[in-house]
Structures are given as C-alpha cells and as structure tokens.
Amino acid sequence: MKDGPNIVAIAALIGDHARAEVLTALMSGMALTATELAEIAGVSRQTISSHMAKLLEAGLVAVEAQGRHRYFRLANEDVAQLLESLMNVAFRSGALRLRSSPREPALRKARVCYDHLAGELGVLVYDRLLQAACLTVGEQGMALTAHGQQVLSQIGITPEDLTPGKRPVCRHCLDWSERRHHLAGLLGNLLLLRFTALGWGRRLPDSRVFAFSAGGEQNLLRWLSDADRQHSSKTNHNDIISQGTSC
The missing domain is CATH 1.10.10.10 (Winged helix-like DNA-binding domain superfamily/Winged helix DNA-binding domain)
Structure with missing residues (x-):
C-alpha cells in the first residue's frame, strides 16, 4: 500500500x-x-x-x-532540520568526506545551523539550560520556564523578544557531530544573535564556523554556571520552606 x-x-x-x-x-x-x-x-x-x-x-x-x-x-527551518538530520545519519554511517577541511575541528566545536548555534558548545548550552530548569520537556513539547526568562534577561533577551509566531519558541535539533540535541527555534536564534551582539563570538567569513573568543567562551560558561547556581539556590530555599511548613 x-x-x-x-x-x-x-x-x-x-x-x-x-x-x-x-x-x-x-x-x-x-x-x-x-x-x-x-x-x-x-x-x-x-x-x-x-x-x-x-x-x-x-x-x-x-x-x-x-x-x-x-x-x-x-x-525555511524545516528544510534546515531535514538537512541536519541527514548529516547526522551520514556521520553515523561513516559517510565522511575523503579530505576534511582545516576548519573541521572548529566546525565541530561551534557552528551555525541555519540560524542557531550547533556543535559542542551548542549542545552544552542546551544541556546546561535543561539542567538549570530554564527549559522543560514534556508531553506538549519543550517550554521556557519563568526561571529561564530571568536567566535570559541577564544577557538582554526580554519576554517581548520571545513572543511566539509561526515558529516554536524552543525546540531541539539533533546535532550531527555530537549526536545529541542542541537548541533551535526562536530562542535558539535569539541566543546566537545575542552571543554575537555581546562580542562573545562571530561567524567566520565563508564558513559555518562560529568562533568564540577565549573571553567570550568564559563569559558563556559563567552565564550557564550562574543559571545553574541560581536554580540550585531556589531549590534549596524551597526545600527549607517545605520542611518548615510540614513541621
């Protein structure tokens, strides 16, 4: 049939x-x-x-x-997602180029996937935002939490910027080089734009490579660590309140 x-x-x-x-x-x-x-x-x-x-x-x-x-x-983004998925299958099956570009290591570390960050650092951002409860994944898909909005505001992304339109605010995209997910959707695009505007990194000419400066990568890691620390602080505080109420 x-x-x-x-x-x-x-x-x-x-x-x-x-x-x-x-x-x-x-x-x-x-x-x-x-x-x-x-x-x-x-x-x-x-x-x-x-x-x-x-x-x-x-x-x-x-x-x-x-x-x-x-x-x-x-x-559109659907075509980009299809191509990234094909790259993942090709990489997994060993369909690699006979001669790698000199930029291959940089491409795997951080690159542009249509309009969002991919590669090792793209996956790191996704994992750490999930870990810090900035994002949640459930039956209805992925969503941004109130804590996530506060974390994003620290680098200049406002709730007004995140008004949903034709595309979802956040979704995951399977990363071909890491074989794990990175963050796509409107939020993925806004993060890439902010990383650029803050001077943390830049797209290299004639390449998909997104090169973070040494200081920019430190700022990125510090921001993600702060998000996790703030979440841990709130969680511990809630535990103390809960224990005190039940006594």
Missing part, C-alpha cells in the same frame, strides 16, 4: 552532489548568489542555474532579488 507523501523526488534532488553542496552551504543561514554557489558546487553558472530552478520548484530554497543580483537561501 502506497500511503503518505512521495519522498522520491525530494530525495533525488538532495542526493545530487552539486545540489547537496549548495544546500550544505546554505545551512550557514546566509543568502548566496548563483555565482557563489556555482563556485562552491564546482559547476558552471549555466549548470547551477538549472540546479537552483529545480530546488526552487521543490520549495527547498527561496530567492530574493536585490538590484542585479539574486540571493538564494534555504526556504
């Missing part, structure tokens, strides 16, 4: 080498021209135009015209 959507066409589009290189490059969240994408994919301008037309028709990418140039980007 042939039920559900047909994945053959989408799988074939992503499975082409040149188009796979294009989609991977667009995982940086940046919009790129056809010329830039042709260079990345190692094909001619005429060939990349054909590839981009197919990706546009399938809804995997979107295009925006600015002056004489047309800029391509991933169509």
Whole structure:
C-alpha cells in the first residue's frame, strides 16, 4: 500500500552532489548568489542555474532579488532540520568526506545551523539550560520556564523578544557531530544573535564556523554556571520552606 507523501523526488534532488553542496552551504543561514554557489558546487553558472530552478520548484530554497543580483537561501527551518538530520545519519554511517577541511575541528566545536548555534558548545548550552530548569520537556513539547526568562534577561533577551509566531519558541535539533540535541527555534536564534551582539563570538567569513573568543567562551560558561547556581539556590530555599511548613 502506497500511503503518505512521495519522498522520491525530494530525495533525488538532495542526493545530487552539486545540489547537496549548495544546500550544505546554505545551512550557514546566509543568502548566496548563483555565482557563489556555482563556485562552491564546482559547476558552471549555466549548470547551477538549472540546479537552483529545480530546488526552487521543490520549495527547498527561496530567492530574493536585490538590484542585479539574486540571493538564494534555504526556504525555511524545516528544510534546515531535514538537512541536519541527514548529516547526522551520514556521520553515523561513516559517510565522511575523503579530505576534511582545516576548519573541521572548529566546525565541530561551534557552528551555525541555519540560524542557531550547533556543535559542542551548542549542545552544552542546551544541556546546561535543561539542567538549570530554564527549559522543560514534556508531553506538549519543550517550554521556557519563568526561571529561564530571568536567566535570559541577564544577557538582554526580554519576554517581548520571545513572543511566539509561526515558529516554536524552543525546540531541539539533533546535532550531527555530537549526536545529541542542541537548541533551535526562536530562542535558539535569539541566543546566537545575542552571543554575537555581546562580542562573545562571530561567524567566520565563508564558513559555518562560529568562533568564540577565549573571553567570550568564559563569559558563556559563567552565564550557564550562574543559571545553574541560581536554580540550585531556589531549590534549596524551597526545600527549607517545605520542611518548615510540614513541621
């Protein structure tokens, strides 16, 4: 019985080498021209135009015209999540590049996954926020707690910034290099923007690498430690009140 959507066409589009290189490059969240994408994919301008037309028709990418140039980007977060999941499966199955980039270690430590932080430090942020009860995971999915809002306000993210729209405030995304989850959704994007605005790190040119400075990484770890310490303090205080009430 042939039920559900047909994945053959989408799988074939992503499975082409040149188009796979294009989609991977667009995982940086940046919009790129056809010329830039042709260079990345190692094909001619005429060939990349054909590839981009197919990706546009399938809804995997979107295009925006600015002056004489047309800029391509991933169509939405769902496409980015699909690609990150495929990278995870490829990594787990041993489908690695024959020659790794010199930036590979930095890419695994911290990188941009569409519009949020991934890699070792991205997973660390997710784990520590869960540990500090800034996030909860239940039957209704993931949610931000009141304590989490207080912790976020310490780096300049306000409740107004977290007004839900078409995308969820927070969700997890399976990280291909760590094989664990990092934080995505609106909150994941806001955190990446704040880390940049605070000067803790920056996106490297022509790369998905997000490079934290030594001081920036220390500030990140200090912020996460403070969140955990504040949670522990509140928990201990509540325990004391509870014990005193029951006596």
